[in-house]
Amino acid sequence: MGDILETDIKFLPGVGPKRAELLQKELNISTFGQLLYYFPFRHIDRSKIYRISELTDDLPYVQVVGRITHISESGTGRNRRLNALATDGTGHLELVWFQGISWVSRTIKPNVNYLIFGKATPFGNHFSIAHPEMELYIPNQEKHWVGIQPVYSITEKLKSNRITSKTIMGYIQMLLQIVNGKIEETLPPFIIEQQKLMTLPEVLKNIHFPQSSVLLRKAEHRLKFEELFYVQLSILGRQRDRKAKVNGHIFTHVGQMFNRFYHERLPFLLTEAQKRVIKEIRRDMISGKQMNRLLQGDVGSGKTIVALMSMLLAVDNGYQACLMAPTEILANQHYESVTSLLGNLPVSVGLLTGSTRRSERNTLHRSLEAGELQILIGTHALLEDVVKFNNLGFVVIDEQQRFGVAQRAKLWEKNDNPPHILVMTATPIPRTLSMTLYGDLDISVIDELPPGRKPIKTLHYTDAKRNVVFELMRDQIKKGRQVYVVYPLIKESEKMDNLKDLEDGYENIVRAFPPPEYVTVMVHGQMKPEDKDYSMNLFVQGRAHIMVATTVIEVGVNVPNATVMVIESAERFGLSQLHQLRGRVGRGADESYCILVSQVKLTKESRKRLETMVTTNDGFKIAEVDLQLRGPGDIAGTMQSGMPFDLKMANLATDGQLIQHARNVSIDILDDDPMLISSRYAILKKQLSKIEFRQTDFSGIS
Numbered sequence: 150m151g152d153i154l155e156t157d158i159k160f161l162p163g164v165g166p167k168r169a170e171l172l173q174k175e176l177n178i179s180t181f182g183q184l185l186y187y188f189p190f191r192h193i194d195r196s197k198i199y200r201i202s203e204l205t206d207d208l209p210y211v212q213v214v215g216r217i218t219h220i221s222e223s224g225t226g227r228n229r230r231l232n233a234l235a236t237d238g239t240g241h242l243e244l245v246w247f248q249g250i251s252w253v254s255r256t257i258k259p260n261v262n263y264l265i266f267g268k269a270t271p272f273g274n275h276f277s278i279a280h281p282e283m284e285l286y287i288p289n290q291e292k293h294w295v296g297i298q299p300v301y302s303i304t305e306k307l308k309s310n311r312i313t314s315k316t317i318m319g320y321i322q323m324l325l326q327i328v329n330g331k332i333e334e335t336l337p338p339f340i341i342e343q344q345k346l347m348t349l350p351e352v353l354k355n356i357h358f359p360q361s362s363v364l365l366r367k368a369e370h371r372l373k374f375e376e377l378f379y380v381q382l383s384i385l386g387r388q389r390d391r392k393a394k395v396n397g398h399i400f401t402h403v404g405q406m407f408n409r410f411y412h413e414r415l416p417f418l419l420t421e422a423q424k425r426v427i428k429e430i431r432r433d434m435i436s437g438k439q440m441n442r443l444l445q446g447d448v449g450s451g452k453t454i455v456a457l458m459s460m461l462l463a464v465d466n467g468y469q470a471c472l473m474a475p476t477e478i479l480a481n482q483h484y485e486s487v488t489s490l491l492g493n494l495p496v497s498v499g500l501l502t503g504s505t506r507r508s509e510r511n512t513l514h515r516s517l518e519a520g521e522l523q524i525l526i527g528t529h530a531l532l533e534d535v536v537k538f539n540n541l542g543f544v545v546i547d548e549q550q551r552f553g554v555a556q557r558a559k560l561w562e563k564n565d566n567p568p569h570i571l572v573m574t575a576t577p578i579p580r581t582l583s584m585t586l587y588g589d590l591d592i593s594v595i596d597e598l599p600p601g602r603k604p605i606k607t608l609h610y611t612d613a614k615r616n617v618v619f620e621l622m623r624d625q626i627k628k629g630r631q632v633y634v635v636y637p638l639i640k641e642s643e644k645m646d647n648l649k650d651l652e653d654g655y656e657n658i659v660r661a662f663p664p665p666e667y668v669t670v671m672v673h674g675q676m677k678p679e680d681k682d683y684s685m686n687l688f689v690q691g692r693a694h695i696m697v698a699t700t701v702i703e704v705g706v707n708v709p710n711a712t713v714m715v716i717e718s719a720e721r722f723g724l725s726q727l728h729q730l731r732g733r734v735g736r737g738a739d740e741s742y743c744i745l746v747s748q749v750k751l752t753k754e755s756r757k758r759l760e761t762m763v764t765t766n767d768g769f770k771i772a773e774v775d776l777q778l779r780g781p782g783d784i785a786g787t788m789q790s791g792m793p794f795d796l797k798m799a800n801l802a803t804d805g806q807l808i809q810h811a812r813n814v815s816i817d818i819l820d821d822d823p824m825l826i827s828s829r830y831a832i833l834k835k836q837l838s839k840i841e842f843r844q845t846d847f848s849g850i851s
């Protein structure tokens with residue numbers, strides 16, 4: 150027997166071939182099943198009749214019973230409109246039509262009661278409903294819809310073919326009767342029982358025509374759980390698969406370099422979080438499975454030392470390691486800090502970037518292939534085919550969201566048996582998002598800053614208070630500190646000259662901080678590299694007091710003596726960007742400031758962003774707010790990964806607990822039966838085969 154849900158939609162009474170084609174084209178509905186799973190985007194509660202005096206502006210759609218006391222037409226052409234006044238004895242409600250005026254004015258009768266339905270908006274001292282739904286009201290008659298009614302989204306094309314939300318509602322009512330008793334469960338009975346979920350037939354009834362809002366919520370809950378559960382089961386299943394398939398290099402011992410570094414060179418005590426993460430990495434390295442680990446840690450949380458110590462573990466076991474950074478500045482900085490941290494330890498470290506000279510490059514290539522070079526640090530240049538390792542065992546990728554999947558995959562291929570991979574990011578991603586977005590990576594978090602860091606004071610001023618800002622800058626400069634002033638880069642399309650703000654800003658600063666007493670440099674992405682380096686270096690060496698820049702300084706620059714970050718037009722920046730910029734200061738022992746300068750008028754969202762910055766320094770909290778404000782899709786976009794699947798019901802921003810729960814349930818099942826062989830799991834296997842993923846999967850080459 151075929152599955153009734155696979156039946157062609159044209160066989161549903163009242164649909165037929167022509168409408169079937171429309172439904173397919175416009176809503177992608179071609180089967181009974183697809184129609185049944187075309188859920189309303191909202192419901193309207195028609196179980197309550199409001200009194201006009203009870204209306205408030207925060208109510209959704211409402212219905213009232215009212216008698217029309219007055220009808221009038223006004224205006225001509227586009228301004229033509231029909232007004233009616235309804236009353237129920239408690240107040241007056243205005244009804245307005247802009248279209249279909251002749252028809253409405255012909256059919257509407259004064260002095261009889263109507264059931265009037267629509268969204269009431271306040272208008273002067275009364276409420277008004279535009280284009281209300283109206284029907285004659287007959288008291289105590291069942292004819293009126295009483296209950297919660299579904300609303301389906303419909304395209305213009307469908308509307309013009311007389312297929313409305315009501316039409317869909319009718320189809321689904323009919324369909325529910327046809328399939329009654331014939332719907333197959335999509336979750337095994339034991340899960341439904343354990344999780345106290347609604348059964349599928351009940352869910353499908355209630356998601357369309359809920360008997361109460363409690364049942365609607367139960368139906369939604371089951372659908373969300375099911376969706377998240379299958380996503381997690383699939384992600385975790387594939388993660389286990391990959392681990393089973395790819396053997397990891399085994400770093401059996403902690404050797405001399407690691408130990409000597411730890412005892413002779415480590416300039417500070419590791420934080421508990423750093424120790425924990427190093428243990429997690431170490432455990433992976435001896436597991437026999439290939440490591441794919443994401444290390445999240447706020448700016449300044451000390452990821453570099455973790456990377457270095459992990460690389461030393463590889464070196465101790467006769468393997469090579471490399472560290473790839475997204476920019477040349479960053480690669481240089483890593484090289485400098487790694488070599489100075491290592492000091493006199495006999496570990497050979499090389500640097501390879503776009504500006505490495507050819508002769509040097511050739512030497513590097515040779516010693517790398519010969520296995521003499523143990524640690525290679527660099528940029529994208531590492532990815533080139535000519536860069537061949539003798540035995541690459543461990544790869545660190547810094548600021549991984551700046552690299553594409555293909556680039557990351559290239560590093561896998563640098564050894565016949567893929568190396569262990571550690572990707573690091575200073576852009577915290579909320580757990581719920583990373584569990585899903587990077588679900589097949591193991592995640593480590595450094596959630597603790599090194600001791601003694603003073604939290605950065607964040608202040609918000611409007612443009613008019615610029616003098617106060619200048620005062621603070623002057624004060625800090627007098628104390629020997631340095632200042633960043635950052636301007637947003639305006640997109641080409643918005644303004645002819647996208648550096649104008651920056652240049653104007655620079656002039657203003659120079660006027661307020663005149664040379665020779667003060668030295669101000671300007672840095673932006675469109676400068677010649679040598680000019681940029683020159684200006685940067687003046688600042689890095691402490692010879693310039695102020696650096697006026699675009700967001701080019703977002704990543705990498707490390708000037709511990711800089712204590713003030715002024716962000717101009719702060720309302721234009723996203724939260725994570727503001728947080729990244731703020732991370733440029735507070736790197737030394739001195740009190741640091743982040744000053745957000747904005748215009749007075751702010752949108753609700755930008756106000757929330759600035760408030761969040763002022764109230765917290767915690768990158769994870771900021772990431773949570775960012776997720777609430779922007780939504781998961783948008784964030785996944787900036788992570789250059791995109792969402793690997795669509796969620797229809799669940800929301801990564803608001804269903805965090807449910808995601809964690811669904812993940813735990815999946816883990817229990819996979820622990821019990823990794824291949825889902827038991828008949829108890831047959832339904833799971835069948836459903837999993839239906840899940841489609843986009844190929845944006847992180848470890849997409851396995």
Ligand code: ADP
Nearest residue numbers: 417418419420447448449450451452453454599
């Ligand atoms: P990020 O995580 O942003 O890459 P870094 O690794 O650059 O952070 O570390 C920031 C600064 O903190 C560096 O100057 C580093 O030497 C210092 N640091 C790292 N770990 C510790 C620690 N446990 N105690 C004190 N200072 C530390």
Ligand code: MG
Nearest residue numbers: 452453547575
């Ligand atoms: Mg770093």
